[in-house]
Amino acid sequence: MSVVVTLPLVQQYLSQYGITTYLILGSIGLFLNIAYFTQPAYRDKSFSLYIITMSICGLLGLHISTVPIIYALYNPDPLTYNAFFCAIQFYLRHSFNELLRTFFVLACADRYASSSTQAKIRRFSKYKVAIRVIPSVLLFWFIVSIFPTMMRTLDKGVCDARSGVIHTVYAIYILMSLGIFPLTGTSVFAILLIKNMKSIRQRIHPTITLEPEPHNLRKRDRDVLRMLLVELIGYIPTTIPNTVIQIYKSAAANVVKTKDRLAIENFTIYLAQIFLLYLTNTLSFWVFLSASQTYRTELKNMLIRWYRFITRQRINQ
Template sequence: MTTYDILGNIGSIFNLLIFSRSSHRRNSCSLYIVSMSLCSSIGLNSAVIPIIYALDHPNPLSYSIPFCKSQYYFRHVFSQSMRTFFVIICVDRYASCNNRVFIRSFSRHKIAIRVIPLVMIFWILLGLFPTMLYTVSNGVCDVQSGLPNILYSAYIMIVLGIFPLVTLCTFGVLMVINLKELRANIQTLGNRKIISILRKRDRDMMRMLLTELVIYIITTIPNTVALIYKAAAPPAANGSERQCIESFVFYFVREFLLYLNNSLSFWIYLITSQSFRHEFKRLLLHLFSFVKHKKPQVAIVH
């Protein structure tokens, strides 16, 4: 977790530097990626740093209810905001390649400026509900068994599983259909250069989208399954082998896997998109040039 926390923060910084450049500032998709990267980094650090700190120090999550609630609130609000921005990015990509002017109008800078604060306000308010269910019991910061656990499991199943997956799959399919129609229309005009550029962009976009979608499924579905199991299964006896196995599985799917997703967007873009690699190369050259020109000149004394 230390490794992917460091790599995740490095990736978020590079995403911010690339997508906040002047050539991207008026692009709605870039604004959503900047917002997603910020939320991703805050959610990642809120979740992982207390776990790393607890390796060599007393874990405040095991005895402090205010710390338990506040830590969960920040990681939940910002991680859910990150996932919501990912969904909106897919919607924005679908709208940008739609043949209808009305739908295409949603992929605009002005719309993004309004949507971004609304998403943050929504999760800041909704995040209060699951936070109230969290408490410290037997040295563990978690939701208590019984009705609170059932309510929490249902809530997480909806906001982390059903809604994002259905939305992502739906708009992913719609985007593929729209891109095929757009490519067919351009092909009718016979402009081979535009067709070649469009096909390359299609491939880059689909690789990025499908890779992110697959990783989202891999990192979130096990958490939903674990929560359903926890709500339905009777509690294990203290010190039993079953309790040890459950503790490890819950840690792996609810902490390690779940927040791994926060650290991957930059690295997915870098691996799957050639155009993004060109952007990254230009950024590195720009930073190198900036540092080189900022170096103090040493005066030669004769």
């Protein structure tokens, strides 16, 4: 069986079973993430606000991105014939997925600031700062996402950027917003964070300072730092392929291709720009669950409390 037949079939199975599976598990995980970080111990923390907002945007972005793919397996795909759906689905998908990435960067920046020895930098990790930053970021991406949306069109059943110079500008924008910005931002803050944590372990303070010392971070705070760093490790392999594909598509736009090469390219593009990229939305809960004993213990206690509350309500009725 040739790749022209085999790869589309594999792609269909990945959408039908793979995407459906991580849509369900990801939705459950993101919901639990939101519930976990709204507990009293976390709700007044700046990093909790970033993670809660990140999880909400991730949940919305996941559904907006993947539900149409699953729907199209059994029904006519509206992306192939409805220009309005082509535009609005991309706008919402791009907005919420970019918000997910940005709030992840901000969560890393917040934890770096909280571990800094400089009081000016530590001020960034304040609750009141997060309250101001979050609406500004939301407004920013809802406005900026109009720009790439206007570059897209529905042409011969394909919902994509217009050809020519516009496609080149679009590719550069996507490369920056989906690849360079989030990867550079998270990597920089992760390196600075690791450097601060090493410094904290090595430094001994015999005196008590007036401000709360970042070196006295509680175990819960250290676990959050670890969870974000592990999530970054998971984030890289699901995002870098999309960046590579964007560069390749621009470089090979005018190359004459055989049917086999087109089949391989389309399958690779599917893996990088759909299957792996949307998998990013589901990572945080499962990464947190595997990386932190505190997270697992507190999550279990939260679920037990829910169970007791529900069963008590039923008994009282």
